[in-house]
Amino acid sequence: MKSLEVLCPSSSPFHWRNRGRSGTQNRIEMLIPSMAMLQHACSVPLIRLVGTRSRSFTIIASRSVSPIASPAVASKMDSRVLLGMSEQELQQLAVDLGQQTYRGKQLHHLIYQRKIKEIQDFSQLPQAFRNGLHEAGWSVGRSLVHSTVKAADGTVKLLLKLEDNRLIETVGIPVGDEKGPIRLTACVSSQVGCPLRCSFCATGKGGYSRNLKQHEIVEQVLAIEETFEHRVTNVVFMGMGEPMLNLKSVLEAHRCLNKDIQIGQRMITISTVGVPNTIRKLAAHKLQSTLAVSLHAPNQKLRETIVPSARSYPLDAIMKDCKDYFLQTSRRVSFEYALLAGVNDRVEHAIELADLLREGGSGYHVNLIPFNPIEGSEYKRPSKKAVQAFVGALESRKVTVSVRQTRGLDASAACGQLRNKFQKTPLLSTSDDPRLQSDLAVAC
Numbered sequence: 001m002k003s004l005e006v007l008c009p010s011s012s013p014f015h016w017r018n019r020g021r022s023g024t025q026n027r028i029e030m031l032i033p034s035m036a037m038l039q040h041a042c043s044v045p046l047i048r049l050v051g052t053r054s055r056s057f058t059i060i061a062s063r064s065v066s067p068i069a070s071p072a073v074a075s076k077m078d079s080r081v082l083l084g085m086s087e088q089e090l091q092q093l094a095v096d097l098g099q100q101t102y103r104g105k106q107l108h109h110l111i112y113q114r115k116i117k118e119i120q121d122f123s124q125l126p127q128a129f130r131n132g133l134h135e136a137g138w139s140v141g142r143s144l145v146h147s148t149v150k151a152a153d154g155t156v157k158l159l160l161k162l163e164d165n166r167l168i169e170t171v172g173i174p175v176g177d178e179k180g181p182i183r184l185t186a187c188v189s190s191q192v193g194c195p196l197r198c199s200f201c202a203t204g205k206g207g208y209s210r211n212l213k214q215h216e217i218v219e220q221v222l223a224i225e226e227t228f229e230h231r232v233t234n235v236v237f238m239g240m241g242e243p244m245l246n247l248k249s250v251l252e253a254h255r256c257l258n259k260d261i262q263i264g265q266r267m268i269t270i271s272t273v274g275v276p277n278t279i280r281k282l283a284a285h286k287l288q289s290t291l292a293v294s295l296h297a298p299n300q301k302l303r304e305t306i307v308p309s310a311r312s313y314p315l316d317a318i319m320k321d322c323k324d325y326f327l328q329t330s331r332r333v334s335f336e337y338a339l340l341a342g343v344n345d346r347v348e349h350a351i352e353l354a355d356l357l358r359e360g361g362s363g364y365h366v367n368l369i370p371f372n373p374i375e376g377s378e379y380k381r382p383s384k385k386a387v388q389a390f391v392g393a394l395e396s397r398k399v400t401v402s403v404r405q406t407r408g409l410d411a412s413a414a415c416g417q418l419r420n421k422f423q424k425t426p427l428l429s430t431s432d433d434p435r436l437q438s439d440l441a442v443a444c
């Protein structure tokens, strides 16, 4: 039994490093059964609507001033959020508001390097410019950190409260030595909830609310950097949601992370359980990022029992699209495989998986994820012996394989506690939500 600390700003005055707030921390010590790894990406549990108003909600709700006319920033007008804009767009915005071009460069620095969250705190800029931004309805677009969960090994999970009061999770995973982190990975969400309902996944069990906007993805990385006081070196789109169902915002966020926050494309991984036509769309962008496909089974029949959405995207079609992705981008595809005891973890499954990969071509890597049971799950964690046998069967067939390491935050513990604490209102189910139906129709 290990101890996990939850810092909860919503129920008490909160102080977290440079947030500039005073007061005492509200510490809740919880006992959890294990501090296992951050398991599959997509198994980050669901956080639902919280019924209190946030400061960011107030700012955005007050945007009623007519938009600025510049075509260069026209596409941003509906939201008028600075976060996510390129340096060029910010320069054009400065000019539109009667400033010189270099003021846009300063804006870029204040948003992405200094990570300042409120326009009134841009003290380097003239008051008239700040007033102009306010009057035109612009905001930085940063959300409040609603709460923070920190594990003993340094892994941190943040809940961010969005403009509509929904909560999303983002995880910071440091790897370092005694001098501090040398690698810091941000595991970001792309949707609030997830409509795909994979059978082992707490997020999938909880339903779906909406896609995240570009700035809501980008701000997760800035929030992790702020929390750790260290730059994020790697980003994995493996948090809540299916990135390929929100590909437009994911690609916009990818651009911003790469160009504005200066995270190398090779340091970014986009994960998918498979949505028809989207791997090809992604390949056409020729990104130098890693595509991680969550297989979880070596054949179609078994896969459909674990990943219900597999019915609309047969395994052979996925493998063909992965082969084309490799040919177009020269980037190795990584296959995620959650090992579920007695379901897909036998040596014959490993042999079948190796055969599947051999037929698909080269350039593949398998990442095995021994399942960590979540509350109410019908699945169990495989034994070490079963994992070793699975690895051995793949390696003897010349498949490169790694086993994801155990990390300090266990979805079933830390996040289960958070969910119990904060989930008040259920998300919409797939059948309730006409927006979701249209999202799926577009994607498929």
Ligand code: SF4
Residues within 6 Å of the ligand: 040, 041, 042, 043, 044, 194, 195, 196, 197, 198, 201, 202, 203, 204, 205, 239, 240, 241, 242, 273
């Ligand atoms: S795609 Fe599947 S595993 Fe990923 S968040 Fe959605 S339900 Fe969970």
